[in-house]
Amino acid sequence: MILYILGGGAALSVLAGGAILVYQLFYPHADKASPIDRSQRLSWRMPPLALLAAPKLPLGSRIGLTVLRSYLLIAMIMVIFRIYQLAVGH
Template structure:
């Protein structure tokens, strides 16, 4: 939604904001994976944590490569027009067209849902282990 010009008009994110946000989210997801793994497996070694970081880094580079393939290069027309920001209002919802969900968005949401599912299963396993005294 942050990139939908019909919804946000001159308040839409620019490419630098999107790149920064993507890096921040990637780092946060990596840290969440490491935290989950270290809580569930207290004997996790530094080498294993480095492996997790490397795996997340490779996944991030592959995702970035995928997102940049097939895109045209930026032109002057691609720049965000910021004129009229103070007076701009979003059009009524009923006049907006249904958003198109990209393949990259579907892949990203699928990856996040997969992570949440795995984390949930591992937490349940840890609760069962704790209850049984293992």
């Protein structure tokens, strides 16, 4: 049974990876970073935090972070349920 679960998870991962690759093929990421002028490197200063924009995460990073958050939420619910079971005595 464990091997079936692991195989199913692996198959889902491969399918999700293929779907992401196909999506990137049809919608390529067009934002290429412009070259950085490093001539004044020693005098660089960070702008105030209030002036900085939020970073734009690529699709893969957003999906990965969503999976991690979901995993943490499910794990937290399972721990709370186990504590409840131990407290009630079942």
